[in-house]
Amino acid sequence: MAHIEILLPKMGESVAEATIIKWLKSEGDAVVADEAMVEIATDKVDSEVPAPQDGILLKRLVNDGDVVKVGQPIAHIGTAADAKAAPAVSSTAAKAATPSNGSPTPAIVPAVRSTEPVGAPIGKAGPSGKFYSPLVRNIAHSEGVSLAELESLPGSGEGGRVTKKDILDYLPKRGATSPVANLPLVDPVAQSAATVGAKAETQGPKLTPAAGDELIEMDRMRKIIAEHMVMSKRTSPHVTSFVEADVTNLVLWREKVKKAFEAREGQKLTFTPVFIMAVAQAIKEMPMINIQVSGQTIIKKKDINIGMAAALPSGNLIVPVIKNADRLNLTGLAAAVNDLANRARAGKLDPDDIANGTYTITNVGTFGNVLGTPIINQPQVAVMATGAIKKKPAVLETPTGDVIAIRHMMFLSHSYDHRVVDGALGGKFVRRVADILESWSLDQEF
Numbered sequence: 001m002a003h004i005e006i007l008l009p010k011m012g013e014s015v016a017e018a019t020i021i022k023w024l025k026s027e028g029d030a031v032v033a034d035e036a037m038v039e040i041a042t043d044k045v046d047s048e049v050p051a052p053q054d055g056i057l058l059k060r061l062v063n064d065g066d067v068v069k070v071g072q073p074i075a076h077i078g079t080a081a082d083a084k085a086a087p088a089v090s091s092t093a094a095k096a097a098t099p100s101n102g103s104p105t106p107a108i109v110p111a112v113r114s115t116e117p118v119g120a121p122i123g124k125a126g127p128s129g130k131f132y133s134p135l136v137r138n139i140a141h142s143e144g145v146s147l148a149e150l151e152s153l154p155g156s157g158e159g160g161r162v163t164k165k166d167i168l169d170y171l172p173k174r175g176a177t178s179p180v181a182n183l184p185l186v187d188p189v190a191q192s193a194a195t196v197g198a199k200a201e202t203q204g205p206k207l208t209p210a211a212g213d214e215l216i217e218m219d220r221m222r223k224i225i226a227e228h229m230v231m232s233k234r235t236s237p238h239v240t241s242f243v244e245a246d247v248t249n250l251v252l253w254r255e256k257v258k259k260a261f262e263a264r265e266g267q268k269l270t271f272t273p274v275f276i277m278a279v280a281q282a283i284k285e286m287p288m289i290n291i292q293v294s295g296q297t298i299i300k301k302k303d304i305n306i307g308m309a310a311a312l313p314s315g316n317l318i319v320p321v322i323k324n325a326d327r328l329n330l331t332g333l334a335a336a337v338n339d340l341a342n343r344a345r346a347g348k349l350d351p352d353d354i355a356n357g358t359y360t361i362t363n364v365g366t367f368g369n370v371l372g373t374p375i376i377n378q379p380q381v382a383v384m385a386t387g388a389i390k391k392k393p394a395v396l397e398t399p400t401g402d403v404i405a406i407r408h409m410m411f412l413s414h415s416y417d418h419r420v421v422d423g424a425l426g427g428k429f430v431r432r433v434a435d436i437l438e439s440w441s442l443d444q445e446f
Contacts, residue, residue, distance in 0.1 A: 004052065005148070006075040008068045011042055011351035018042045019220065020066045020074070025057045031077060038074065041220070045318075045349045055079060071151070126151045130160060139167050221316045232378045236417035240373045241427045243412045245434035247389060250274060251408040253442050261446055265331060269446070273333035275361055275386050276306050278436040280326040282429055283359060289429050290358050292379045293420055307357035307377060308337065310344045311366070318344050319377060321357040330446045364413075365389060371411035381417035384430065386410065 008018060021039040025031055036048035037057065055077040062074050122137045126147055132140075140150055145167065153170055155162035209215060218226070254269060261269040283290045283304050292299040304326040307319040320340035322328070328336065343349050359380055364372040365388035372385040387410050394407040414430035 003058065003076050003078045004055070005073045006037070006049065006052070006077060007148075008040070008070050008072050008074055009049065010070050011047065011355065015042050015070065015351070015355075017067050017069050018047075020062050020064055020068060021046065022064055023060060024048075027057055027060055029057050031055055031057055040068075042351060045351055045354060046347070047351050049074070051077060053077075122147050122150065130155065130162065132162060136162055136164060136167055139164070143167075143171055145171075219314070219316070221314070225317060228378065229375050232376050235378060236376050236381070237419060238373075238376065238415050239418045239421075239423065239426060240413055240415045241423065241430050242371060242414075243430045243434045245410055245412060245437050246394060246407050247410055247437050247440070248408040249442055250437055250440040251389060253440060253444055256442070257446060261334075265334065267334065267338045269334055270337065271386075271389070272308060272361075272363060273330055273337050274437070274440070275363070275433075276308065276322060276325055276333050276337070277330060278433045279306060279359065279361060279384060280304050281436055282432045284326055285432065286425065286429050288425060289382050289416070289421065291381055291420060292358075293381065293417070294379075298420055301358045303356070303358065305356050305358045307354075307360040307380075308340070309360060309362035309374075309377075310341055312347075313345060318349070318354065319357060319360055320344055320349055320353045321355065323356070330444075334446075359383070361386065365410065371413045373413060374415050376415055376417055381419075381421055382426070382429070383415050384433065385413040385415075387413070 011018065018040040019042075021041050023038050025037045031037055031051040031054065033053045034050045037051050038049050040047055040049060056079060057075060058078045059076040060074070061076070062068050062072075068074055122132060122140055126132065130151065132150060136150075139145070149170075150162055150167070153162050153166055154160070155166050250271070254271065254274075258269045287300060290301045290304060292301065303324055305321050305323045306325040307321045309317055309319050312318055320343075322333065322336045322340070325333065325336075340349070340353060343353070357377065357380060360374075360377045360383040362372070362374050362383065362385050364374075364385045368388050370387045370390065372387070374383045374385045376383050389408050389410045391406050392409045393404050394409060396403050396405050396407075412430050412434055414426055414433075416426040416429075
């Protein structure tokens with residue numbers, strides 16, 4: 001078989017890079033399809049990169065501790081015959097790169113990043129999801145343009161699609177120093193996060209620690225969170241609407257059923273699955289909250305995938321995602337919430353567990369906070385904070401007049417992207433969630 005270039009896979013919409021933790025295979029080792037070759041760590045979770053097929057690990061392109069961009073080559077695999085030929089090729093390349101005076105010459109990076117055969121057929125869609133028309137694929141095939149090159153082209157068509165003009169404009173520019181050919185396949189939102197974070201770091205105030213001050217280096221996860229939060233504030237004009245909800249019936253209902261629920265299901269019933277159920281119902285009624293923004297195009301998401309922000313023992317934050325939350329009943333949501341929360345605290349989440357969220361909930365009430373102004377988790381356009389439930393005096397309307405009673409009250413805070421969500425929709429949405437919680441029946445089944 002031809003040499004196969006292993007790229008760092010895409011691991012979620014907001015994941016731009018990963019750190020190489022440990023190579024599990026050495027150069028020359030045999031690998032089996034789906035066998036783990038290297039351990040990696042993203043800003044949120046640790047994972048492994050498997051071999052795509054049987055072969056020999058010919059070359060490791062990165063080392064332990066290196067930070068690698070999504071889509072960047074990390075290794076080559078091939079056959080035993082390829083492994084025998086590799087030293088000779090390397091020796092020839094080294095001699096070609098050394099001039100007669102003995103001093104090394106900077107290596108020229110080839111435009112073609114893939115080692116697939118030139119002119120190999122290209123499918124209708126690449127790993128990034130880009131669609132390639134028959135015309136573009138025919139041109140690529142006849143001109144020997146690889147799939148990796150096509151993936152790196154910034155298409156001018158709808159949704160980043162590569163057009164005939166794009167590939168014809170690219171052909172004369174192909175060369176050893178082509179910047180396009182060397183671009184990593186990075187999620188644009190995540191790439192923006194890293195760029196903005198770097199700018200924020202350089203633009204921050206210069207501080208001189210005083211005597212006795214303790215200097216604490218941010219860990220990798222905290223750095224990425226900081227970059228992502230700064231990027232979100234720069235990307236989206238945040239507006240926050242607040243609603244106070246009377247959740248007395250919900251509190252009384254949970255108190256009534258929680259022991260029976262735990263006895264039947266073997267797990268505790270918290271308020272979080274109820275909040276997620278209410279949000280999922282509201283999204284189905286107001287789907288324009290469940291959107292993303294790409295340039296001047298609005299992407300209306302089909303799936304309702306709700307992230308739930310969780311605090312880790314380290315003090316950092318992670319947002320595991322419940323996929324298709326609107327299709328789960330209360331029992332299913334409770335099981336998903338408890339499973340993700342437990343695995344988050346144990347550091348056992350997979351990259352897919354934090355990917356593809358379309359809306360996020362953060363429970364600031366866990367820390368006794370009555371409300372908060374959450375930052376949007378890009379590329380989403382809205383996030384809701386649920387505050388602590390407190391007993392408060394409230395005015396109730398009765399057939400015989402208004403009375404003051406002790407009720408269980410909580411605040412809901414809804415932050416949304418004012419580029420695409422106006423106050424009417426943002427305010428109506430959080431009000432609708434409150435109405436669902438307030439109308440909770442004492443006879444609700446689980």
